[in-house]
Amino acid sequence: MSIKHGLLALLREEPKYGYQLRGEFEEATGAIWPLNIGQVYTTLTRLERDGLVRAAAEPVADDGRSRYEITDAGRAELAVWFETPVTRESRPRDELAIKLALALAAPGVDVSAVVQRQRAATMQSLQELTRLKRGDREGEISWLLVLESMIFAAEAEIRWLDHCEAMLLRHRGRPAKPPEQYAEPAADPAEANR
Structure with missing residues (x-):
């Protein structure tokens, strides 16, 4: 998720x-x-440094808070962001996929139990999200899009x-490949004598 672009969109x-x-937000x-x-505020500081926002013409409120406004460069950056599809490569690493891959590689980890616990947690989360959807915020399309x-x-x-x-069930019981199958093949003795 891009906080930078989210703030630019809100300043539009x-x-x-x-x-x-x-x-x-x-x-x-x-x-x-x-x-x-x-x-x-950290993101606003970076956006200001990069010329994408600036202090507003009437920047300070009575309580000393500063207002920010988007610059032309910020509008151009925002337009590019809206026009550019999000690619799978630009998304964060999938911690669950990495966790399962490492569980398979680590001796003594019950991978089936890891999968079962994750399924139960995800199912509980799904139920909570579904309950939220039935709430009274049906007219708020931005919230519904995020929720769905x-x-x-x-x-x-x-x-x-x-x-x-x-x-896991299909591969259970299959013998693991012995380590020598991963090593480079031994040279053919007949080839070595030539």
């Missing part, structure tokens, strides 16, 4: 304070990805865990 219409940006995403106010994305991701994770479990 009018200058805002950091706390205002945090509140609007959380409102738009249903507070599913809460932002630390320190993240907001998380529901689809949880459903996909459960299907993938089912697939992992089926693969």
Whole structure:
């Protein structure tokens, strides 16, 4: 997730304070990805350094807070972000896939138990997300889009865990390849004598 681009999107219409940006970000995403106010101000500092935002013409409120506004360069950056599809390579590493791969490589780990615990946790999360969807926020399309994305991701994770479990069952009982199968083949003695 790009906090940088999220803040630029929220600044697109009018200058805002950091706390205002945090509140609007959380409102738009249903507070599913809460932002630390320190993240907001650190990101605003970087955006200002990179020329993507600047202090607003009337920057300071009575309580000393500064407002930020998007620059032309920031608008161009935001336009490119909206026009560029998110690629699988640009997403964060999948911790669950890495965890299962390493569990298979680590002696003594019950991989089936790891899969079962994850399935139970993901199913519980899916149930909570489904309950949220039935809430009274049906008119808030941005929140619903985020929520449904998380529901689809949880459903996909459960299907993938089912697939992992089926693969484990198919491969259970098969002998592991002996280490010598991974070594370079020995030179043919007849070739060595030539």
